[in-house]
Amino acid sequence: MVTMTPLEEELSRLAGSVPDPELPVLTLGELGVLRGVRVLGPGRVEVELTPTYTGCPAIEAMSSDIERALHERGVAEVSVVTVLSPAWSTDDISDEGRRKLAEFGIAPPRRQQEADGPVPLTLSIRCPHCGSTDTELLSRFSSTACKSLRRCASCREPFDHFKEL
Amino acid sequence: MTTSLNTAALALGDDALVLSHRLGEWAGHAPVLEEEVALANIALDLLGQARVLLSLVGDEDELAFLREERAFRNTQLVEQPNGDFAHTIARQLYFSTYQRLLYGRLATADPRPGDEGREALRGLAAKAVKEVAYHQDHAEQWTLRLGDGTPESHDRMRTACDALWRFTGELFQPVEGVDVDWRELEADWLTSVSAVLDRATLPLPEGPRTTAWSAGAGRQGVHTESFGRMLAEMQHLHRSHPGASW
Known part of the structure; x- marks a missing residue:
């Protein structure tokens, strides 16, 4: 550097x-x-x-x-x-960026597990509107390439999720 | 830029460009809005890959819009018409599985710092493989849903998988400048596709994976009938208005 x-x-x-x-x-x-x-x-x-x-x-x-x-x-x-290399990852989004995404109504991406980390863990995705973790995937692709479309089972609102890359 | 790397970038770039155009043809015709958006997003990822790859060879617009049919090096699989939704999903399953396995290998190849073209190819593969993972997942989920769905969806998915099977052998014809073990790639592809079809209650198609007519042809510039019509539509605006810009 x-x-x-x-x-x-x-x-x-x-x-x-x-x-x-x-x-x-x-x-x-x-x-x-x-x-x-x-x-x-x-x-x-x-x-x-x-x-x-x-x-x-x-x-x-x-x-x-x-x-x-x-x-x-x-x-x-x-x-x-x-430049393409090294490839961008959603882990490059800062904590402040994640906070702003959630505030804007887009569920932020989860941190990817470390390549040789211990147990793979899939955390649930939280609804940016009501905070419920009871959400389901509607489509792997949404309004832009970087998002998927989900729906909250608690408040029934659809929302975008910045999908992990 | 060496000749063999040109060959590699053109083959992989044409695969991405042509499939991108085919998927774009679904705009306004997909069965549900979510699929409209999904297929357009996959097309966009592929178009981005095509732009990077063709730019390694020359001017991307000239290559896309001013080449004749015989100068394209894509496989015949990607140029096959969309057919019904099952045909599009079968084509996606076969191709995205291939592309994910191939790019995964290219991405983890040993770095060669002095070789700029090869490093560019490796960088593109490392980036694209993460996008293609979503394409493969999309195709897999639909194959399961259609194959293990109603008798009608099962029959259509089976017909589609059978119809495109003879274009899958060509994917593993070695491409100059792509240093992978093609036999191992083919074996991994067959394992992966077989497992998905099995879970989808679909039989593995039985016919040959190449025919005398189709074998290895796309990479040598020999294409199927519908490709010419696809190119005519894809290229006509650029050819009718040379040098036009937005």
């Missing part, structure tokens, strides 16, 4: 504070898709971004939003590059 200069840290915070185009309650930093910010020269900055899903159409909007934010800060030349 290369240490960042104070300027890179500032720009990284700035790029990380850009809201996600599809889930505007989350910032890109909280979503964990920002991989790095490098100052290449005076007024020239490269930002590394990773998609949640390979076909995620929001990646282009994310890129232009980051470019705009850094232009406004006075960076003349911003290039956003997409």
